[in-house]
Amino acid sequence: APEIDDFHRAVRPFLLISQLFSLFPLGGLFGATLQDIRFRWYGPGAIYSLYFFFSAIVTLTAHIYYSVNVTSLGTSEISNIIYYVLNLSGAVVFFAIAVRWRTIMEKWRRLEEIFLHPPYAERRFWSLKRIIAVIGSTMFVLAFGKDFEFSNTKVRFLSIGFALLVEDLLHVASVYYTNLQFYKRCDNSTPYWTLFYEREHPKFFHYIPYSLPAVLLLELTHKIFLYVWTFMDLFIIFVALGLARRYEQFYRHAVRYKGRHVMGTVWKQLRLDYGQICRLVAYMEGIMAPIIICTTASDLYFIFYQMFNSFQFSASLLSEVYFKFSLAFLIFRTLAMLMFASNIHVASLRPLDILRSTPMSCWTIDVQRFTQELLSGRNCLSGYGFFFLNRSVILAVCMGGQKKSLDG
Secondary structure: OOOOHHHHHHHHHHHHHHHHHHOEEEEOOOOOHHOOOEEOOOOOOHHHHHHHHHHHHHHHEEEEHHHHOOOOOHHOOOHHHHHHHHHHHHHHHHHHHHHHHHOOOOOOOHHHHHHHOOOOOOOOOOOOOHHHHHHHHHHHHHHHEEEEEOOHHHHEEEOOOOHHHHHHHHHHHHHHHHHEEEHHHOOOOHHHHHHHHHHHHHHOOOOOHHHHHHHHHHHHHHHHHHHHHHHHHHHHHHHHHHHHOOOOOHHHHHHEEEEEEOOOOHHHHHHHHHHHHHHHHHHHHHHHHHHHHHHHHHHHHHHHHHHHHHOOOOOOOOHHHHHHHHHHHHHHHHHHEEEEHHHHHHHOOOOOHHHHHOOHOOOHHHHHHHHHHHHHOOOOOOOOOOEEEEHHHHHHHHHHHHHHHHHH
């Protein structure tokens, strides 16, 4: 029998990858049933997550203390603080979701169960699992490894995406060369790598001596910060794909009744099936709200901040190319997240065309109720109701970016 194309099976490879970066410390992800999923407070994964929380707090504290007492608290320092706070908050939310992951997936599975079997189940090449795998892998290849130093003079990229390997090596070579010139011309009394890290991370090595263990722990913490920032967008995309997929399945099944004379019981069953998806969306809206708040706040802030910096950027040609690329990719990633998330609402309204083509002789109370539910329903993700991820949000972001460019 073909494998059931459910959401958990589609997303679990990326949850396993996330465990390398302290997220989703779960066992039994690839078990035969959802009952195999387990979270252990004293397991190595949970301890790894708690280590990151500790190191992230130390990082944030060191940055604030250094900015206030050693340097000045300018826009660059404030941006770094916002970066650390929002991504630490995102990691905490992911940890809370991981604790409840089995319960969340059991609820999801109950509500999507009818769509995993005929008449809704489909044998398509682009299964949910394959779509998530392609989109997730593409985003990782393009994205993972941009490490911003939020300043007007440099942007660091340490990419592990093989498609960007050449660009990354060029940038690393540029950073290496810049520090090497400083070492040769200004200060060759200090070992090169000590000087390198003291210049690149002064807020840490101002307080602790340079050592290999300190460097490794520092790099690990920064990589986790970076992964969290990327994965917040990606996780919203995954959830949006899973929800929109069920609406699309419903539409492809219901469209066969468009304009036909069918019994009232058919419309009643369709309305009940549609309600299952709406309940799933409403449930996940509450689960996803904190992540949506953190992600949109982070993405939009740094888009506008980087656009502001782009008018004042003054550095080498290579650094400027990477700076502009980072801004372009951040805009692309944000718009991709908003597009996929807004597609939930778009897909939920598609059956309206079917209902409006129902012959008058077949117009029943269930068709009327179904139509009213479609028109009055709020089937989309949101940030605690403060804003909703639909197409109007994308328009607002684009208009805001255009206004910022004109003001600059």
